[in-house]
Amino acid sequence: MKKKILVLGGAHIDRRGRISGETAPGASNPGTWFEEPGGGGFNAARNLARLGFQVTMISPRGGDPMGETVGEAADFAGIDDRPFVFLDRKTPSYTAIIEKDGNLVIALADMDLYRFFVPRRLSIRWVREAFAAHDFILFDANLPEETIAAIVAKAHSLGKPVAAIAISPAKVVRLKPCIGDIDYLFLNEAEAAALAGERPEDAAGWPPLLNEIGIRNAVITRGRRELVALCEGRRAVTLQPPIAETVADVTGAGDSLAAGTLAALISGLPLEEAVRHGTAAATLTVQSRHAVNENLTPDLLNEALALVPKVRILH
Secondary structure (H helix, E strand, C coil): CCCEEEEECCCEEEEEEEECCCCCCCCCCCEEEEEEEECHHHHHHHHHHHCCCEEEEECEEECCHHHHHHHHHHHHHCCEECCEEECCCCCCEEEEEECCCCCEEEEEEECHHHHHCCHHHHHCHHHHHHHHHCCEEEEECCCCHHHHHHHHHHHHHCCCCEEEECCCHHHHHHHHHHHHHCCEEEEEHHHHHHHHCCCCCCHHHHHHHHHHCCCCCEEEEECCEEEEEEECCCEEEEECCCCCCCCCCCCCHHHHHHHHHHHHHHCCCCHHHHHHHHHHHHHHHHCCCCCCCCCCCHHHHHHHHCCCCCCEECC
């Protein structure tokens, strides 16, 4: 029987402008424009569905054509889509400008609608039933701080493991009140620094900082440098991501890493091995112009896994 994963968080429209030549700050840059459904939670949900899990997505959405586009993408991915639709409001959006090498220049997140996902919505009968029926809970930090705390509390009251995607340095701080109760956390260095209050120069500096603020299991990505995984607050490992032959777009890489890692964790692997699966998924994503690699399958992930090195033990 397929494992069931409940995802709560961002499901909106991603707009990405890609600069064709060398980036000229403060000037008009020739480039191309691309638009597709996205969002941290939604990207992870689509990856998990492609990897064979039964996925339900709960997210606020506007009563507009953009909301319909997101719903169609959820249906296409095989996700059980359960939005809260606000007919008089617009669907959130994320607009990014990307350099020709695929790296982010700047982004603007128009996410006001997510503040309407208040804790009392978790008491709706079908939401309560969804929590009870699923094996694992995943959310992202697009949601309000009090809702995040309520999600974590509800998951733990039901004995369900819970994971979080940090989204951004500005939003990851919403996790602070319940950080010690999140079973798995996925974030990048900037987001980790926003939580810890400092940014060590090398990988070995991260585990003690994470321990100090109560984090037990986490994966910190560091761009092309080796990522850091903290396992049960004691064991720490690093992993050098393979260099992708081509980088089409880095959007969604962190969400794919979270999904690939969680897929392996739910299948019974320890975090220090599961993170290799997440790295393989992220490598496939950056080679696609989409936030979710349209060709992702368990077999393709296994092929990519062969190119991912073994972890190195920090302590």
